Amino acid sequence: MTLTRRSDSGQMRTMKRLxxxxxxxxxxxxxxACANVLHAAPSPHGSGNCASASNACTIQTAFASAGDxxxxxxxxxxxGSPSPISTQLAMTKAHVYIHGTHGRPRPQIEFADNSxxxxxxxxxxxxxxxxxxxxxxxxxxxxGGSTGAQLVVRADGAGSTNYACQVPSGTLIDSVCWNSGDxxxxxxxxxxxxxxxxxxxxxxxxxxxxxxxxxxxxxAFGGNTAVVHATNVIARGTQFGFHVSGSAPSSSADxxxxxxxYSSEFxxxxxxxxxxxxxxxxxxxxxxxxxxxxxxxxxxxxSPTIDHGVNSLANGTTDADDAARVQGxxxxxxxxxxxxxxxxxLTPKSDKVSHKGALKVVARxxxxxxxxxxxxxxxxxxxxxxxxxxxxxxxTVTGHVAANVRKTFSLRLPDKALAxxxxxxxxxxxxxxxxxxxxxxxxxxxxxxxxxxxxxx
Numbered sequence: 001m002t003l004t005r006r007s008d009s010g011q012m013r014t015m016k017r018l019x020x021x022x023x024x025x026x027x028x029x030x031x032x033a034c035a036n037v038l039h040a041a042p043s044p045h046g047s048g049n050c051a052s053a054s055n056a057c058t059i060q061t062a063f064a065s066a067g068d069x070x071x072x073x074x075x076x077x078x079x080g081s082p083s084p085i086s087t088q089l090a091m092t093k094a095h096v097y098i099h100g101t102h103g104r105p106r107p108q109i110e111f112a113d114n115s116x117x118x119x120x121x122x123x124x125x126x127x128x129x130x131x132x133x134x135x136x137x138x139x140x141x142x143x144g145g146s147t148g149a150q151l152v153v154r155a156d157g158a159g160s161t162n163y164a165c166q167v168p169s170g171t172l173i174d175s176v177c178w179n180s181g182d183x184x185x186x187x188x189x190x191x192x193x194x195x196x197x198x199x200x201x202x203x204x205x206x207x208x209x210x211x212x213x214x215x216x217x218x219x220a221f222g223g224n225t226a227v228v229h230a231t232n233v234i235a236r237g238t239q240f241g242f243h244v245s246g247s248a249p250s251s252s253a254d255x256x257x258x259x260x261x262y263s264s265e266f267x268x269x270x271x272x273x274x275x276x277x278x279x280x281x282x283x284x285x286x287x288x289x290x291x292x293x294x295x296x297x298x299x300x301x302x303s304p305t306i307d308h309g310v311n312s313l314a315n316g317t318t319d320a321d322d323a324a325r326v327q328g329x330x331x332x333x334x335x336x337x338x339x340x341x342x343x344x345x346l347t348p349k350s351d352k353v354s355h356k357g358a359l360k361v362v363a364r365x366x367x368x369x370x371x372x373x374x375x376x377x378x379x380x381x382x383x384x385x386x387x388x389x390x391x392x393x394x395x396t397v398t399g400h401v402a403a404n405v406r407k408t409f410s411l412r413l414p415d416k417a418l419a420x421x422x423x424x425x426x427x428x429x430x431x432x433x434x435x436x437x438x439x440x441x442x443x444x445x446x447x448x449x450x451x452x453x454x455x456x457x
Contacts, residue, residue, distance in 0.1 A: 042077035080110035088116040094124035111135035142170035163188035182210040191224040208237035220251035232309035246274035305333035341440030342369040369435035392417040
């Protein structure tokens with residue numbers, strides 16, 4: 001009996017030690033087993049308690065409910081549509097992971113212009129990933145050693161204190177910050193918060209396209225220091241690409257850049273203890289973008305940024321679009337790896353209409369692409385000695401074609417075209433494929449000179 005009691009007591013003490021150790025590990029390691037997963041969607045689902053995708057809550061509720069080490073999963077869609085979000089989404093809890101779903105389009109968050117920075121990520125080592133953000137003024141702030149990854153951020157308001165991405169203390173990687181307003185900057189690391197700041201930018205595309213605007217500005221005031229490291233970064237502004245200013249002797253600012261592409265640089269130097277420190281592999285030749293005016297900063301063939309970054313484990317394994325980070329001799333400079341535009345072929349699978357009244361064509365592309373296929377059928381008849389031609393549009397089809405994988409598309413004929421074919425009218429068909437990917441678009445055509453009817457069984 002005594003031995004049994006001692007054994008039970010020993011087991012209880014062991015169990016308590018294990019539970020205490022598990023709790024300690026949760027606090028120290030912030031492991032996923034200790035975290036809650038909250039699900040948010042543009043519109044609440046089910047009970048709206050954030051517990052699952054089928055019971056998703058609003059993004060505001062998810063941010064307010066998150067605790068240390070939690071995860072917030074953002075469902076596909078646009079948050080703040082049709083009415084933009086007018087309240088700040090602030091995260092001050094530690095080790096919170098907020099993200100969209102990889103392999104699908106990134107969620108888009110639309111904010112209304114207000115006095116607060118709308119997306120405020122300032123908890124210790126938080127991570128915001130694979131999200132699009134838009135607000136006229138200062139859409140995003142990363143602080144507390146937080147990380148922003150695979151973000152596409154846009155500001156379009158005017159003003160010298162308008163920055164698309166503000167990173168006082170943190171890391172921005174594989175991201176686009178675009179400010180199309182006048183007098184501002186695409187990204188900024190400044191000491192306005194009364195503390196020393198340090199930030200890292202890696203494989204980012206920082207574009208300030210408005211008048212008198214800067215790509216990346218580093219500023220120190222109030223007796224504090226600002227230190228920025230930029231690697232594999234595109235920093236282009238209509239005024240400066242890189243800008244550094246300080247306030248000597250009490251404040252200093254230093255910007256170190258390597259393997260980066262920038263339009264120009266300006267520092268106030270010894271006068272204000274602010275210096276630009278160029279490293280290896282920098283370039284100033286303008287990058288070539290697919291459609292910069294529309295915010296498409298994917299590289300075009302011939303861009304000097306292709307294969308001119310520096311390889312490093314710190315770059316991560318994928319770019320802003322989830323494509324492989326290294327696709328050529330080296331990583332590219334900027335948020336995106338160069339993706340060649342697709343080259344595609346289109347061929348009829350058969351010249352006969354299927355039993356379901358459709359014509360089938362086979363598409364093949366040498367790169368992954370989103371594909372749209374249109375078709376037109378021409379029916380030629382003779383009436384009262386005169387030749388007549390009627391045109392029938394086929395139902396448009398869309399889909400995704402994987403690189404070097406054939407995909408069949410079926411385009412159904414309208415009932416009138418099928419009836420004419422059954423009556424013996426001569427019909428032909430012409431098809432056009434449009435394929436689009438990050439690198440551009442291409443077209444391919446195919447035709448059937450005479451459509452046959454389906455084989456009878």
